[in-house]
Amino acid sequence: MNDNDLINTATEVGYMLLANGAEIYRVEESMQRIFRAYSVEGGEIFAIPTCIYATVSTADGRPITKIKRCHARCTNMDKVEKVNDLCRRVCRERPDFCVIRAELRRIDARPTYTFLEQVMAFSLVAFAFTLFYGGTFSDAVCSVVCGAVIKVVAHQMDRFHANSFFTNILASGAGALVALVAVHYNFGLNSDKIIIGALMNLVPGIAITSFMRDLIAGDLIAGLIRFTESFLVATAIAxxxxxxxxxTRAIWGV
Amino acid sequence: MRYLLPCVYAFAACAAFSIAFNMRGKSLVFASLGGAIGWLAYLLCAPVQNDILQFFFATMAISVYSEIMARVRREPVTGYLLVALLPMVPGGGIYYTMEYCIVGNTEMFLETGLHTLGIAGALAMGILLVSSLVRLWHIIRMTRKNA
Structure with missing residues (x-):
């Protein structure tokens, strides 16, 4: 067995989990279990949302360290699920490292929903949340447009590699503007319900609560990073x- | 009807969000069902007259549901929690906090902001309590098995 291969493969697995939105403890535990499965005790792993550090000691006591930066994270539960399955399999069967890598590549190539389907998903989120927060049906219909606008703006900004702070400002501004115009011309009734419903698309649900979970679970640095992240997102949306x-108030003077 | 409609909306919103999170097939349906169950728990807890407590109990219901589903369907609990919690996220609170800030109503700004933070705290405590208990139970079972 090759320690270099082990740490490379384990880091790849951890990176796939981290980059697709798994929790910190899941990343650290999965990598630790892979180390143990190949009978390497005392491997050390430190993961934060932006980086993974892993160290193992070879049989003759030489430490090997690998650092993997994680620049972009998204939420793709399908991949987290499949990598988690792979982890269980690795611990059970201890396959060859090239088998694990091939499997990882296969998981990475799994299909995502198309752009059009995602626009529709954003619209439906806006529609349902507007009704959920007590908007009328016509509010919800306006919200569909806002949701689609938010997705299109966010997608375009991503193509230009804009940072997420700026992307969120523009997307939430565009969404809110559409809602206010719609209410001004009497397509909708409650601009606040439309805007809240549509902007739920940008609120990365768990980000607000996950930093507390990380903090209380003892992953202090990870918690602080997520707090900063969710604070920035919330500020950008606001x-x-x-x-x-x-x-709009300056123009129409409400 | 008073209970049914909001839960249906919560289910639809969660299902749409599951697509944004790239969930597929049955896990999409079960995760969204968690959102509906959570909101039902929230509505049923209305007699406690304190919405932070309501959010706390609803989050506990969601966490229990998610932990059970994750074990039954052998999938990570992450996705279930992530999706089911969405209706609880105080989107309205954040918005009204911002609006009071713009209007310059400092008193209401602080009050709404603190209330929103309180809700976020209640959500975190609810998940934390359940997941800590599940871990504790797991460890106790493991040590019993080994002993």
């Missing part, structure tokens, strides 16, 4: 929607 509100 700035965008706030700008749209201020502009």
């Amino acid at each position: 700035i965008g929607a706030g700008a749209a509100l201020t502009v």
